Amino acid sequence: DAGVTQSPTHLIKTRGQHVTLRCSPISGHKSVSWYQQVLGQGPQFIFQYYEKEERGRGNFPDRFSARQFPNYSSELNVNALLLGDSALYLCASSLATGLEKLFFGSGTQLSVL
């Protein structure tokens, strides 16, 4: 079975641009979460979606938004990119809303110049 897949794997943008990152959860998983990992730090929670509804949001500005589609895949959008948005963006999926088994993808490395 395929794991959590994310695209693209790498992305370079310039300040002020907009970016869309995509995630496909493990088959059968209905919950998707997004995390930001800045170099040298642990991942920071951005969003969790379950059955297309936002269940939780981390301490990120409104420039960050996400949605979940009927097939449970998800997009993370970031507007007006800043240099500080450069990070590895990780998507994770789980069967339902519980956190006992959260499976992560390999991430999208975003560089903002």
Added chain:
Amino acid sequence: GEDVEQSLFLSVREGDSSVINCTYTDSSSTYLYWYKQEPGAGLQLLTYIFSNMDMKQDQRLTVLLNKKDKHLSLRIADTQTGDSAIYFCAESFNDYKLSFGAGTTVTVRA
């Protein structure tokens, strides 16, 4: 509070045991986790422990939980070169998010 703290580096000789320590802050956390991250990769769930347990063993991995001191440890027996990675401790928070520590970089030397 959501602070999870870990020591940053650990160097261990191949074949020895590694012990990685972590302290967390939220006494209401339901689960506590250990994740492994290899270079250029995402996070791999190694093991997790329910908060009403003191210990969990899974092959070479042993997790110890001291709820009174809010202390979690991961012991890796017979450490191998493939165990070189960054290890993250995490606690569940509000039932929808994980709060991670900064990670412990484990280097296994021959």
